[in-house]
Amino acid sequence: xxxxxxxxxxxxxxxxxxxxxxxxxxxxxxxxxxxxxxxxxxxxxxxxxxxxxxxxxxxxxxxxxxxxxxxxxxxxxxxxxxxxxxxxxxxxxxxxxxxxxxxxxxxxxxxxxxxxxxxxxxxxxxxxxxxxxxxxxxxxxxxxxxxxxxxxxxxxxxxxxxxxxxxxxxxxxxxxxxxxxxxxxxxxxxxxxxxxxxxxxxxxxxxxxxxxxxxxxxxxxxxxxxxxxxxxxxxxxxxxxxxxxxxxxxxxxxxxxxxxxxxxxxxxxxxxxxxxxxxxxxxxxxxxxxxxxxxxxxxxxxxxxxxxxxxxxxxxxxxxxxxxxxxxxxxxxxxxxxxxxxxxxxxxxxxxxxxxxxxxxxxxxxxxxxxxxxxxxxxxxxxxxxxxxxxxxxxxxxxxxxxxxxxxxxxxxxxxxxxxxxxxxxxxxxxxxxxxxxxxxxxxxxxxxxxxxxxxxxxxxxxxxxxxxxxxxxxxxxxxxxxxxxxxxxxxxxxxxxxxxxxxxxxxxxxxxxxxxxxxxxxxxxxxxxxxxxxxxxxxxx
Amino acid sequence: xxxxxxxxxxxxxxxxxxxxxxxxxxxxxxxxxxxxxxxxxxxxxxxxxxxxxxxxxxxxxxxxxxxxxxxxxxxxxxxxxxxxxxxxxxxxxxxxxxxxxxxxxxxxxxxxxxxxxxxxxxxxxxxxxxxxxxxxxxxxxxxxxxxxxxxxxxxxxxxxxxxxxxxxxxxxxxxxxxxxxxxxxxxxxxxxxxxxxxxxxxxxxxxxxxxxxxxxxxxxxxxxxxx
Amino acid sequence: xxxxxxxxxxxxxxxxxxxxxxxxxxxxxxxxxxxxxxxxxxxxxxxxxxxxxxxxxxxxxxxxxxxxxxxxxxxxxxxxxxxxxxxxxxxxxxx
Numbered sequence: 136x137x138x139x140x141x142x143x144x145x146x147x148x149x150x151x152x153x154x155x156x157x158x159x160x161x162x163x164x165x166x167x168x169x170x171x172x173x174x175x176x177x178x179x180x181x182x183x184x185x186x187x188x189x190x191x192x193x194x195x196x197x198x199x200x201x202x203x204x205x206x207x208x209x210x211x212x213x214x215x216x217x218x219x220x221x222x223x224x225x226x227x228x229x230x231x232x233x234x235x236x237x238x239x240x241x242x243x244x245x246x247x248x249x250x251x252x253x254x255x256x257x258x259x260x261x262x263x264x265x266x267x268x269x270x271x272x273x274x275x276x277x278x279x280x281x282x283x284x285x286x287x288x289x290x291x292x293x294x295x296x297x298x299x300x301x302x303x304x305x306x307x308x309x310x311x312x313x314x315x316x317x318x319x320x321x322x323x324x325x326x327x328x329x330x331x332x333x334x335x336x337x338x339x340x341x342x343x344x345x346x347x348x349x350x351x352x353x354x355x356x357x358x359x360x361x362x363x364x365x366x367x368x369x370x371x372x373x374x375x376x377x378x379x380x381x382x383x384x385x386x387x388x389x390x391x392x393x394x395x396x397x398x399x400x401x402x403x404x405x406x407x408x409x410x411x412x413x414x415x416x417x418x419x420x421x422x423x424x425x426x427x428x429x430x431x432x433x434x435x436x437x438x439x440x441x442x443x444x445x446x447x448x449x450x451x452x453x454x455x456x457x458x459x460x461x462x463x464x465x466x467x468x469x470x471x472x473x474x475x476x477x478x479x480x481x482x483x484x485x486x487x488x489x490x491x492x493x494x495x496x497x498x499x500x501x502x503x504x505x506x507x508x509x510x511x512x513x514x515x516x517x518x519x520x521x522x523x524x525x526x527x528x529x530x531x532x533x534x535x536x537x538x539x540x541x542x543x544x545x546x547x548x549x550x551x552x553x554x555x556x557x558x559x560x561x562x563x564x565x566x567x568x569x570x571x572x573x574x575x576x577x578x579x580x581x582x583x584x585x586x587x588x589x590x591x592x593x594x595x596x597x598x599x600x601x602x603x604x605x606x607x608x609x610x611x612x613x614x615x616x617x618x619x620x621x622x623x624x625x626x627x628x629x630x631x632x633x634x635x636x637x638x639x640x641x642x643x644x645x646x647x648x649x650x651x652x653x654x655x656x657x658x659x660x661x662x663x664x665x666x667x668x669x670x671x672x673x674x675x676x677x
Numbered sequence: 678x679x680x681x682x683x684x685x686x687x688x689x690x691x692x693x694x695x696x697x698x699x700x701x702x703x704x705x706x707x708x709x710x711x712x713x714x715x716x717x718x719x720x721x722x723x724x725x726x727x728x729x730x731x732x733x734x735x736x737x738x739x740x741x742x743x744x745x746x747x748x749x750x751x752x753x754x755x756x757x758x759x760x761x762x763x764x765x766x767x768x769x770x771x772x773x774x775x776x777x778x779x780x781x782x783x784x785x786x787x788x789x790x791x792x793x794x795x796x797x798x799x800x801x802x803x804x805x806x807x808x809x810x811x812x813x814x815x816x817x818x819x820x821x822x823x824x825x826x827x828x829x830x831x832x833x834x835x836x837x838x839x840x841x842x843x844x845x846x847x848x849x850x851x852x853x854x855x856x857x858x859x860x861x862x863x864x865x866x867x868x869x870x871x872x873x874x875x876x877x878x879x880x881x882x883x884x885x886x887x888x889x890x891x892x893x894x895x896x897x898x899x900x901x902x903x904x
Numbered sequence: 905x906x907x908x909x910x911x912x913x914x915x916x917x918x919x920x921x922x923x924x925x926x927x928x929x930x931x932x933x934x935x936x937x938x939x940x941x942x943x944x945x946x947x948x949x950x951x952x953x954x955x956x957x958x959x960x961x962x963x964x965x966x967x968x969x970x971x972x973x974x975x976x977x978x979x980x981x982x983x984x985x986x987x988x989x990x991x992x993x994x995x996x997x998x999x
Contacts, residue, residue: 163694244694246705312712319969320705322696346712347980350720351853358727367813369727369835374828375738380730383988384723434983438991448999450991657697704967711970715977722981726988734990748930755926763919766960773909802998876962883960890952893926894945898933 146252148551148648163248164651169234170549171255172225173542177618179221179262181426184215188611191573191604196582199591207363207590209291215278220303222264223534224392227399228345229258231541234549236314238642238649239286240334241323241658246316247309254309261302268292268299277588279389282370282381286362294363303327304349307395311345314338323641325660328423332640333416333662337402340430343384344391346397348434352388352667355381379444386437394433397497397529398426400537401468404490407540408472410638410663411487412479413673418471425464425471442513451510458508467503469494479559482675484636485559489540492567496532503578517597518588521581527574539617546621547631550646553677554628558620566613572606635677639666692873703873710877714884717847721888724840728895737824742833743849743899745810750801751897754794755889761790762886765855769879772862775869778861784855787882791852798845802838810834837896844892847885854878908965918959925952 141441149166159167190210193201202210233251237244245251248272268274274296276285285293318339322331359381362368370376409416438446458511459484472494481487503525507513516522546554576599581587592600634643639662662669689699696702732739768783802811809817812835818827859876861867867875905963937944958964963971 237695245695247709248694253750308713308716312709315712316705316709319699319708343976346715347719347977350716351723351984354720355724358839365813367816367831367835369731369832374831375731375826376729376832378989379991380727383991384726387723387984434980435987438987444915446991447994447997449994449997450987453990652694699952708969708973711973715973718977718981719984722984725981726985729953729985729987730992733989752926752930754971756923759919759926762922762956763915766915767912770909770912770915880961883956886960887953887956890956891949894929894933894949898929898941898945900941901930901933902935903934 147650148380148646149651150550150648152651161250161252163244163246165233165237165248166549166649166651168251168255169232172229173260174231175227175255175259175262176222176230179217180614182266182612183214183217183222184611186210186217187607190214191607193590194592194600195597195604197594197597198602199589199594202590205271205275208277208588209273209351211322211588212274212277213269216265216300218530219278219392219396220300221258221265223308223530224303224395225258225310226396226534226538227393227403227541228314228338229254229306229339230405231308231397231538231545232314232341235545235642236335236338237317237321238653239335239640240317240321241326241641241652241654241660242317242321242440243652243657245313246321247313250309254306254313257302257306257309261299261304261306263299264295264302265299268295271295279385280356280359280381281385282359282362282378283372285359286368286370287366288318289336294360297360300356304353307345308349310583311342311349314342315346315587318342318427323658323660326641329420330660330663333405333419333422333426334399334402334607335457336426337398337405340426341395341398344395344430344433348391348395350388351384352392355384355388355578358384379441379446382444383437384442386440388432390437390440391430391433393526393529394429396534397514398429400493400534401426401465403537403541403544404493404585405468406638406640407434407486407490407544408475409667410544410636410640411482411484412476413482413637413667414479414665415663416471417474417477418467419664422471425467428464429461432457432464436461439508439513439619442510443517449658455508455510459505462501462505462508465497469498469501480540485554485556485563486544488560488563488567489536489543492536492563492570493533493540496528496536496570500528500532503528516581518586519581520577520585520587523587524574524577524581527577531574532570539563539566542617543620544636545642546624547635547677548642548647548649550625550628551631552624552628553631553635554617554624555620558616562613562616565609565616569606569609569611569613573603573610574606576603578601578605629677632676634673635675637673637675639664639670639673682864689871699871703876706873706877707880710880714880717884717888721840721843724836724843725891725895726834728840729829731829731836732895732899735826735832737822738826738829739833740899741820741822741825742818742830742837743896744901745808746837746897747801747804748897750797750902751893754797755893757790757794757797758886758889761787761794762883764790765879765882769875770865771870772872772875773869777862777865777867777872780867780872780875781859784837784862788852788855788859789858791848791855795845795852798841811838813896822885840892844885847888851878851882851885854881908962910959910962910965914959922952922955954992 149164159171162168193199193207199207240262272292274291275295276289276293318335358369362370368376370381372380405416405422435457436454438450439458442451507516507522507525543554543559580596580599585592631647633647641658644658692699693702764783764787768780768787771779771783805811806814809815812831816831818830855878858875925948929945932944933941957974963974
């Protein structure tokens, strides 16, 4: 483990080794590919956020008269498609994972660097096709594309939207393929599975889900596209087809997909909690095993999205029980992070603030998941704002916070610059407040009966809706600030030392920014992860 | 191509970043191909799920529809693919044993079998089209067998065309891959030290054969009992 | 080189078995076994598939990781089929 070094920008590193657009667009360096992804998903995040803004503006009044009902349907559909497929799923894995994972295993690059680049191009093509679909008229089926509306009755750009999503799916599969191969085959000498940082365990589990789940939604959407184009298909009730079969195939992936969205975020939290409390993780094996358990159990619960769709009550009971089981490993992680904090030397830097935010908000989101997993409760709250609030607590309160925490934490590693701590803390605070003001009222709205995906609502719900919209405007400010100060810091930020956080992570044992080949010599790992107790000399230098 | 060993060692031109030696590269690439084939398994699996559901629900209609499949072409095609898998396996073996140039005739024969499969499939599709058995293109079906419903028979044919169509598309891609291997092999690219692409294309080819091994009985052999 | 090269005669034996089983499964379809027609057809197909995976694809001699990956794939596919069928088979059960 290296001692903290003086803050000098290294002479040659992956950013300045080559200049020009070709050196970026034809790169096979996993770090540059991570940056390319970062730019792309930031663009998509703000596009998805734009749709969210219009949704919340429309919902300020009960009559919902900002946009027509048809337009509103397109807004929530496109918000969902862009946020799910083009932001949440790639965010931590494709940006942070691509950048950091090879370094964490002590390798020079991913197992398949060209496939890594291909995965980014798949993403960009998918995003372009999706944006095309939006610009020429949009799609209004919901991101869930339920049949027979999507196959037969919708008059919008369903086919091209599906093609865009299929490209994003391929991007995801190639990313997962690289993660699995890299972790299995390219670990540095001495890096056993038990010594791996937990971010690696989480991303490994994520990759397994990407490999096994994505192809099923791909075929489900291909079947919808085929039925739409040739007017023949297997979901058409007139022929004896079952629309619910589409839902089985769709949710077989889309439920595990939410674990694709949250597992890497949990991996980030494990890194942040240990670094910023200078402590080993409590119960390493349990946290690692919990990642695998979440991936496996996550495949057993998809029917809980279909409780009121017409599946058999016995099948619903099975899925409900499974849904309770899948909460257990997530709870284990929350307990273990909390126990790690106990008697730790806690530092309240921005990444840690985001970690705290995640732990609290993810717990709330997860607990409300138990409410909807109960059949009796779900009958009442399904398709209401209760569900909307539940998943936004996890996706936004959880994943987005973890993503922002990760960006701040690894920013010095990526760019050799520190972000401005004051502004960063302020933004984190604004985001936390804005988030809760936006989404907590939605639990109440849902419980009181306001349906989701409705452009208008009963007037007694207006106060809570206005509060939610006000929260959304605060949240928007919170998200815009990092965009500004992070870009500012690239030029004017304080130059970062190699390891500003004094972290024991393998990625921090090389310069910041790293050279293209990551390490001057392949490292040899001799200790378990997070061995802060053995290295009191490691400390913050930022 | 950059090399990843410490300075001074002689490296094989096919060695890529980030590998320390060809063995590690080969093992990783083979693992990668198996993981990729898992995605293919799940994709076809979704179609098999749909097939399983509807066959269970609508057995009489599926049974009747299956009788309209061309058993001769189906059985011959199955044999063709099995032969192509043999020649592919023998070609891979030649590469493994350092007989790089012998790979070429094995690959060419594999290609011929593959093209024969697609040719027979095209003939079969044409027959179906002629008999108005292609959904969406003037589908007509009459049957006096009790329990048989035209809509459900059409479901069978939709699944038949999509499943065999997706399979045929994979065959086409396989033919492209085998052609690429043939060209590289004819240039002497494959040696005992480096021949992993041949192995991995072989894995892909065998997988596509595997899918057909299940498609054949499920689509063609529900029952051929003489009534 | 650590890879295992399979003797040619094993490939030929596998090939011959596959062709034979194709013939068998085709002929069995002409016999009335009731519900067992499906069982036999799938059993034969699975046997053929196993030969292809184990020998042609080399899984028999492959490292354990490869075999684990294959088992995982089969397991999760089985899950998709099984849990979907639980729904369809139990829809008409008395509530």
